[in-house]
Amino acid sequence: MRRLLLCLMLAATPALAEPTLEQHVTRLSEQLRCLVCQNQTIADSHAQLAIDLKNQVREQLAAGASDQEVLDYMVQRYGDFVLYRPPVKPSTWLLWFGPLAMLLAGLGLLFVKVRQRQPQGDALDSAGETHAA
């Protein structure tokens, strides 16, 4: 049984070479924004430009380019906007860390408020409720 499986796998290998390139193209295309239909990746889009860009990705990968080289090629032409995952740099710090900073600020505020309320003791439960309302 195992030998049969091995035979099957070996027989399937040449056919697999193409699908893996295709999978690679799709995986990389999923990181690239379609500029015509901005909320789609070029993997999803059927716009002519998306198809052309996918062909570029395929050609370059087939020619031995690394993922980063392909992404750099796109960024050189279309800017960071083409990346679905924006790079971390000073102009995107707010985008990357803003939500975390806001969460921390909110938690800090909550902590301070709760600390302020504690000395009033248990008896003021109902007063606490009106505060919260």
Add this chain to the structure above:
Amino acid sequence: MRRFLFPLGLFFSLVCLLGAGLRLNPQEIPSPLIGKPAPAFALAQLALPDKTFGPQDMQGQVWLLNVWASWCTACRQEHPLLLELAGRNQVSIVGMDYMDARADGAKWLEKHGNPYRLSILDTDGKVGIDYGVYGVPETFVIDKRGVIRLKLAGPVTAEIIEKKLLPLIKELNRA
């Protein structure tokens, strides 16, 4: 009353932020090519198939590269303005007929008028990709040294020509 002021202020600043966001044009993507040399190419001319043209042919001149196509409806909107701009003889406009067939492009220019000093044919859109073209029309302003100074996506309007293009062209011509 006072304790509502803070959340209310927060709410209004959020409204202002979102309101400002609504006014932005998501189609306007800043081009990374501004300040960089115009990518080189040698493409066959639309009218003279056996002659090529490249950005180096315009060295020493301020010029516009206008991307158009016979299938592009927005191009029809800006076309009269380009004809008028060409008539003022202040700047050369080179057309790039993008993903188009030679016969269709030529017929279109015959029908609508030709504001271009010459047009080149980018049949497969490869040069378009080098220029980061993602829609037609697009217009690039290229200076005497062959550096891209401005990119406009979408049709130019009379206002853009008066307030942006002409002042920039004047400034670049002085340099």
